[in-house]
Amino acid sequence: MGSRAIRDGKGHRAYRRQQAALKRRTHAQNLPCGYGSLSGWGCGEEIDTTLPPTHKRSFTADHDDALANGGKLVGQVLVPMHRDCNARKGDNAAPEVWAAT
Template identity: 40%
Template sequence: MAGNPRNGRPYRALCAWLRSQRLPCWLCGHNIDYNLDARHPLSFTLDHEQPLSRGGALLDKTNARAAHRRCNSSKGNRTTPPRQPKRPTLRW
């Protein structure tokens, strides 16, 4: 009987590969603190650009992106990232 594929060695290797690159969150653009506990909302999580529920590949490196847990959750299974609120500028 097969278990959860996200607990397997290939998936953990993909997460380790992506984590080693220390990339910023692809959804919001801010840096990720890779030392945070996995339950923290701003911790690293692997996001799939093409969601698995829409045909994305679980172990495809070209589909894997670094994201904050909060950003990944807010994206859900949409193919486009949610719109981020515009920040006010200090220019008058």
């Protein structure tokens, strides 16, 4: 199942609610780009939540585990990011670190 089908299917409204709540929290607490990202993506700069959605520095909610890599639409922790930082991240996965044996 492609990521487009996942986004348009069951859970889409729940995702939109999570996204809106994160945007409100980002505005209220002045969260930086990439705040809480386990993969380390994001520039760390302030996000202007009043910018139009098409602006390259506008707010987006990122799935740390990309949908294209098997991440779930709902149930993941969303990370606030600038639109251009999120586009740069794409569907890159967090690096896995294995202990030497």
